[in-house]
Amino acid sequence: MKKSGKNFLFTLFCLLVFLPLANAERLKDLASIEGVRDNQLVGYGLVVGLDNSGDQTTQTPFTSQSVINMLSQMGVNVPMDQIRSIQLKNVAAVMVTANHPPFARPGQTIDVTVSSIGNAKSLRGGTLLMTPLKGIDGQTYAIAQGNVLIGGMGATAPGAQAQVNHLSAGRIPGGATVERAVPTPVGQSTYITYELRRMDFDLASRVVDTINREMGAGTAEAIDGRQFRVFAPESSSARVSFMGRLENLEVTPSPAQAKVVMNPRTGSVVMNQKVAIEACAIAHGNLSVVVEEGMGRRVGRVQLAVDGTNLLSLDAGVNLADVVQALNSLGANPQDLLAILQAMKAAGALRAELEII
Secondary structure (H helix, E strand, O other), rough: HHHHHHHHHHHHHHHHHHOOOOOOEEEEHHHHEEEOOEEEEEEEEEEOOOOOOOOOOOOOHHHHHHHHHHHHHHOOOHHHHHHHOOOOOOOEEEEEEHHHHHHOOOOOOEEEEEEOOOOOOEEEEEEEEEEEEEEOOEEEEEEEEEOOEOOOEEEEEEEEEEEEEOOOOOEEEEEEEOOOOOOOOOOOEEEEEEEEEEOOOHHHHHHHHHHHHHHHHOOOOOOOOEEEEEOOOOHHHHHHHHHHHHHHOEOOOOOOOOOEEEEOOOEEEEEEOOOOEEEEEOOOOOOOOEEEEEEEEEEEEEEEEOOOOEEEEEOOOOOOHHHHHHHOOOOOOOOHHHHHHHHHHOOEEEOOEEEEE
């Protein structure tokens, strides 16, 4: 079973490495308009109607305090000598988060995420009470309320417990109504500024050349390796139509930079087809690797040894995929791969950028 799993992972690895690059991409996939962005909203609220799975108020006193404050605003007074004895098993204190999309107007609805901040066992079947959602400036931009949807289930019995997925967080589709619009600075000048999703001088030049070729000379000009601006019509309707045509222009991206991305927590190693290695010899613990070159050309020979015993020889082209496959066949763990690749990069044998996430 383990061997078949490793074969599947390596097959997926090879597909990712040798997948051919797309010839062209739309401009909307490569760049975004400056100032057109989501804004994060957050709020504190209460979920009620739970089936004895709410907060234990003896350990989360802020839940009972919030309920008492809410009831007092509705004209219900709770005697002070009974506050400490209140047990609200059907209520949970939650944080509500949402993204305020660009150009959202009052009256539109947005999705919200509801997450428990106490010790509630489950939010399943609960209803979020009216919760104001505020931005970083402290202003209220939306109001959330509705039934919480949980993508899991759980059951308990004496001596047994079963749970599927996460029960202390859920979503309310369209659960918040926008109350305030966020000003978006688009159309306030004669040009619109775009930002590439990654800094690349060659890509910025290609984008500008494509726009000027398709939309007319002098329409676009590059500012730096990330930004470029486009001169657009002054009329709002003509500008929207112009931007729609602009975003669907296809641009041939520049060749990808050789890069290896590793995640030491999960053991994931992803690289693109530009990655290559030079002749080198590696020793790590009881593992050793030899990459040879011969007569002015790379002969593609990778040898691995454990305690001096030759175990594997690959005659394919010398690339990092061969080395990783061979190390995995010997049981090298993610920490071994991480240490080896970092050492190869430091020695100049790895011709790629190494990124650890």
